[in-house]
Amino acid sequence: MKVTGKHVVLSFVCLVLGFIVSYSFQLTSEEEVVGTDRQWQRDRAIRETLIRTEERNLELQNELQEKQEAIQTIEEELAEGEQLLFNLVEDVEKLRMFNGNVKVQGEGVEVTLADASYVPSEENINNYIVHESHVFKVMNELFISGAAAIAINGQRITKDSYIICNGPVITIDGNQYPAPFVITAIGDSEVLIPALSILGGVKDQLVADNITVKMQKKDQVVLDPVIQ
Numbered sequence: 001m002k003v004t005g006k007h008v009v010l011s012f013v014c015l016v017l018g019f020i021v022s023y024s025f026q027l028t029s030e031e032e033v034v035g036t037d038r039q040w041q042r043d044r045a046i047r048e049t050l051i052r053t054e055e056r057n058l059e060l061q062n063e064l065q066e067k068q069e070a071i072q073t074i075e076e077e078l079a080e081g082e083q084l085l086f087n088l089v090e091d092v093e094k095l096r097m098f099n100g101n102v103k104v105q106g107e108g109v110e111v112t113l114a115d116a117s118y119v120p121s122e123e124n125i126n127n128y129i130v131h132e133s134h135v136f137k138v139m140n141e142l143f144i145s146g147a148a149a150i151a152i153n154g155q156r157i158t159k160d161s162y163i164i165c166n167g168p169v170i171t172i173d174g175n176q177y178p179a180p181f182v183i184t185a186i187g188d189s190e191v192l193i194p195a196l197s198i199l200g201g202v203k204d205q206l207v208a209d210n211i212t213v214k215m216q217k218k219d220q221v222v223l224d225p226v227i228q
Contacts, residue, residue: 104149106186108221109193111138114180114212115168128210130179132165138183141202145195147185149223153177156226180212189217 116128150157155172164171196202
């Protein structure tokens with residue numbers, strides 16, 4: 001077979017083209033490997049960043065929860081302190097009220113005790129007049145039934161008050177008052193009057209002792225403080 005110059009040139013061109021194609025394929029493969037390696041490194045870096053971010057978020061969440069629990073504990077302690085202070089203030093106000101140091105007002109009752117309207121001439125007069133024991137019965141029942149404050153003929157009753165009967169008059173803390181004796185009390189009238197009127201109770205006992213008893217509900221009772 002005769003080999004001409006054209007065949008040589010053609011063979012050379014084919015050889016060059018083959019080399020170029022082979023080189024290009026190899027270069028492309030290497031670039032793909034390098035690109036894949038770089039992409040993997042980037043993905044790994046992103047994953048590590050996400051993991052660190054999640055761990056940090058978890059730490060912050062735990063820290064936030066701890067602070068919230070601490071704040072809740074402080075709020076509960078403050079609430080307990082406020083309630084304690086409120087209770088103390090309330091107790092002080094009640095004590096001042098019971099001591100007669102402050103003016104008080106509210107709904108209540110008025111109980112009037114009067115000597116018997118008729119006294120037989122042959123009977124002992126002392127059996128028909130109001131004594132301190134009668135007043136004490138009314139006062140005690142009123143306090144037991146929830147009365148917040150009591151006054152007798154306008155004289156405020158305190159924990160240190162004393163009542164002495166002296167014939168037709170009663171001495172309260174050194175001040176004398178004649179009958180009738182008007183006992184005013186602040187409290188729930190729907191409770192106080194039934195407590196006095198119970199069968200066989202204070203009212204019945206007073207009537208049995210010839211005492212005239214009158215009870216009345218009051219929408220507004222005003223008791224002035226004790227004058228020191």
